[in-house]
Amino acid sequence: MAFRPSHERRRFLKPKPLFDNRPSRSGTNWEQSIYYCWFEYLRRSERYRLACESGGGDMQKLYDDFGDIHRVTFKEWWTQRLANGLQRGMVLFAESALPVPRLPATLEEVRDYEDQIASGDVICVLLPGGQTYSDTLKLGKRILSNHHDIHGRKTSSTVRYKLSKVTKNSVQSLLDGLRAFDMRKEGFKYWQIGAILKDDAYRRAEDARYVRTKGKQGERYKPYDVSRFSAGDFFDKNGRQLELERSADEPYPPDYNTCHSHGERVCRLALINIRAAEEAEPSEGLQGWGTFPSKL
Numbered sequence: 001m002a003f004r005p006s007h008e009r010r011r012f013l014k015p016k017p018l019f020d021n022r023p024s025r026s027g028t029n030w031e032q033s034i035y036y037c038w039f040e041y042l043r044r045s046e047r048y049r050l051a052c053e054s055g056g057g058d059m060q061k062l063y064d065d066f067g068d069i070h071r072v073t074f075k076e077w078w079t080q081r082l083a084n085g086l087q088r089g090m091v092l093f094a095e096s097a098l099p100v101p102r103l104p105a106t107l108e109e110v111r112d113y114e115d116q117i118a119s120g121d122v123i124c125v126l127l128p129g130g131q132t133y134s135d136t137l138k139l140g141k142r143i144l145s146n147h148h149d150i151h152g153r154k155t156s157s158t159v160r161y162k163l164s165k166v167t168k169n170s171v172q173s174l175l176d177g178l179r180a181f182d183m184r185k186e187g188f189k190y191w192q193i194g195a196i197l198k199d200d201a202y203r204r205a206e207d208a209r210y211v212r213t214k215g216k217q218g219e220r221y222k223p224y225d226v227s228r229f230s231a232g233d234f235f236d237k238n239g240r241q242l243e244l245e246r247s248a249d250e251p252y253p254p255d256y257n258t259c260h261s262h263g264e265r266v267c268r269l270a271l272i273n274i275r276a277a278e279e280a281e282p283s284e285g286l287q288g289w290g291t292f293p294s295k296l
Contacts, residue, residue, distance in 0.1 A: 011094060011095045012026070012035075012093060012094050012095075013093075013095070013159060013162075013163055014033075014034045014035070014163060015027050015028040015033065015034075016028075016033065016035070016089070016094075017029075017030035017033035017035055017036055017074075017078060017089070018030060019075050019079075030074060030075065030078075032171055033171070034163065034171050034174065034286065035078070035089060035093055036074055037171060037174040037175065037178065037273075037286060038093075038161070038277055038286060039069060039074050039077065039078075040074075040178050041174075041177075041178065041270075041273045041274050041276075041277040041286065042066065042069060042274075042277040042278070043069055043070065044178070044181060044182075044270075044274055045274050045277060045278050047059065047278055048062070048063075048066075048069075048277075048278055049070060051063055052068040052069070052070055059278070062278070062279075065091075065092060065160070065161075066092070067080075067088070077089075091160070092160050092161050093159060093160070093161055094159065095158050095159055096158040110124060123144070123147060125140060125143055125144065127139060127140055127143075163286065172204075174273065174286060176197050176200075176266055177266055177267075177269055177270035177273055178270065179197070180193050180197065180263065180266040180267045180270055181267060181270040181271070181274075183196070184267050189260075189263070190259075190260045190261075190263035190264040190267065191256055191259040191260035191263055192259075192263065193259075193262075193263035193266065193267065194258070194259030194260060194261065194262035194263030194264075194266070195259040195263075197262065197263070197266060198258075198259065198262060273286045
């Protein structure tokens, strides 16, 4: 039987970025994609910016993969076709596709995959040829189910840039880190950053509650306008909480120490993610809030 390899369909470990409004089970809006966060953290690396200006410099391997990300938008960068004809985002973050026969394999074809079968990259299943289609399908599903129950899913990955295995990889927490880093560069203090992020979290929660109760998408949440933020919004000059006139459905601002601790924590984690994005062969990838180190 002639060998007919499958088309090269690659799988992303996290929802891939979508640049239109079409719903998809395998993708998400690009601004809510963890791959967009990776792109943005690398853009905030001063070291990588200097490398881009010099054509790679001491970060040549990373530059060869990511290119000059300061001259393009995320969409242009992600969808750029490389020499192999694949999009850059797929090459960097998707599992490599292994072409396997789409039709029943011959003995010679099975032998061609002897190494992949031994390593677990390919599963070889023997099915009797005299059964009905329905019975064959049921038997195949049962065999594969038993295989995964006993051996588990193969955990080795061929992704070039891996995501962290030990964190929740919360996209919102990564976006908060980007926002905190930018505010810190603009001169905001830790307690101010913490207060703004906590206020935003409350607004998002209220919007989600509105959507659940009203049964439709709410357009109520808008991030806090940091340009209007002042120390007098929440605290006095000594960090004491002010008695503000607030409506019943608004949150009471948390105390100064809580805001300061949260703001410092998010900023420090943003720096960790920038360093992780700078690595040509990252061991853990980006970190969400799940595994913040106690010491740095």
